[in-house]
Amino acid sequence: MGCGNSSEGNGDDTDKGFFHRRPKVSIRIHGNDIPDLKSTSKHAPVVFVFGGPGSRKGRVVDDLVHMYGFKPLIVEDMIMRELPKKVQNVMAVQNTKALAQMLVDNPSVLDLEWVIDMIATELQLEPKTMHLIDLVPNLKFLLRCENFLQEPDYHLKRFCEKFPDCFALNLSIPEQKAVKEVQAHGAKHPDKMKEGGQSDEADSTRTQRRHAIYAQSVKGSLNFFKERNRLVVVDVSCGIGDLIWHRVSDFFGQDLELVPDKTVNTVIVFAFDDHAFQDLDLSRYHMEHLKLASLVDKKDAPLEKLITALCHKIDTSAPLAESFVVDCTETTLSRCPVGETKRQIKFFESENTYLDKFIFISNEKKDRSRKNSLYPVTFKAVASTENEVCLFSSDTNTDLCHKIADLMSKERDLTRSTHVMATS
Structure with missing residues (x-):
């Protein structure tokens, strides 16, 4: 919090024997069709937010909500709330384990068209409110459904025709960096066992699997927005939440000239x-x-x-x-x-x-x-x-x-x- 400018200084800084240099958080804008957030069109801007393990997506979404007045739509929460209603015996699907088993038995019940329709319904309730869409769930059993997030072009195109003022914000972190962060916070030696008998090597392997599943899930959606010149990529490799947030805030407040409701993390x-x-x-x-x-x-x-x-x-x-x-x-x-x-x-x-x-x-x-x-x-x-x-x-x-x-x-x-x- 209170991290100031996110760019690197001119050369190395030294004070009292310590080296002080801010890691750079770069941003790339693919194309020139990012909507004007100040426009007074029929629908307020919609931002799809993508970010894998270690990207600080939760922090960024929360701060955008409080600082700029966005309303978040968390697709995972919407699915967990509404999906049981699609089966005849709703009472039989009362917990996550039961829902996972239901999707194993009938994976077609979860498809992107249904999810996009749910999002559109929510947006139509508040057409003048800016929304953040967290499209990708954390739960692996949701991502494994073949009809969900795979080949999304048709459904996203249909959505963008209805809500033209939308773009994607991708908090990008390489797999190698995500794994290194897990290792850095674990035991000093890979053979050292943590509480419960689990090794840091197991943590690294799990992180690699999570990252691979996530990357495969978002590949089509990111390509869709990139091809339509509506993709903003933030390099979050530094892993420092304050610096990542400040660069995102600069983009919305300075590049897109969005007026903040309040300062956050003061x-x-x-x-x-x-x-x-x-x-x-x-x-x-x-x-x-x-x-x-x-x-x-x-x-x-x-x-x-x-x-x-x-x-x-x-x-x-x-x-x-x-x-x-x-x-x-x-x-x-x-x-x-x-x-x-x-x-x-x-x-x-x-x-x-x-x-x-x-x-x-x-x-x-x-x-x-x-x-x-x-x-x-x-x-x-x-x-x-x-x-x-x-x-x-x-x-x-x-x-x-x-x-x-x-x-x-x-x-x-x-x-x-x-x-x-x-x-x-």
Whole structure:
């Protein structure tokens, strides 16, 4: 989160004996028929999202939903919900095992035409809402059905004729990279057995099989969009979710000029005196400095108005900025009373929390300890359920930390709800 620009810098960077270089996340656009997301055509744009094991597809879809207001359609969920209704004895298909057996006995019951029709029905219910279509299930028994995802040209062509403003986003990761990630997170030696008696070699083999099944399943769909000049390929080989997301966000926000609803994955450092965090290198952490007093008409504005102004500034900074240092001096925030707070906070850390934990900085050493953190100062961290992190100096009153984070979470949720109502 808060990773800033996704491209590599000019040459190698060295600071305090550590090498800091951001892996490059490249993007390729096949063709020039990507729809204008700002258009006011009959139907809002539809984006098919593809991504195999290790592609961070779940993270990208979730962030696109929260930042740009897309509605996700997860085909696997739709199939699991609707497929049992296609048999006479619905009660006999009440779990995944029963559904898998049903498809073994009668694989033709699952076909792409039926799935495409379900998607079209959902889109017609909200024609002005942008949708993300996650077409490829994770469950292997669904992918093995011969009539599903094989030779998709006819059905996808029919879909595109009905919904012309569509394209595909492919989060591409080579098989070798996916396998290496599994090995890197396993035991140091391939013969070392993990808990339960399973070896890392088994994990690697399973990942290879999953990748092979996935690649075969999406081959026809990707070729379809490529041949029609409607395919965007993101190289996600780096495996770093923050960098992958930021490149995707840049594409939607800058290349396609889509206006964000809100900034996501924000990291906000609150400073309550003039000398707080004065040694923090904002450029290194890609952070924007905000003077809270300049965001309101009156410096003695109450806490709620300060937070409202701050949230508005943060959300209008998207997609270029995700991380901020907020100077709270000359405002009532540093001396505001602490009222009762409903604890809707995901987690709270009171000590030994470093900025490097929340903002990605490439480093030769993988851990984030006092010895190699670029900014070796500990914070109190409060995070909302949507992965928005507020950081405070270690001597800040804990109740105040929760109060600020809670108000910010409520304000940003309110802004999002208001936008959805206005566009629906």
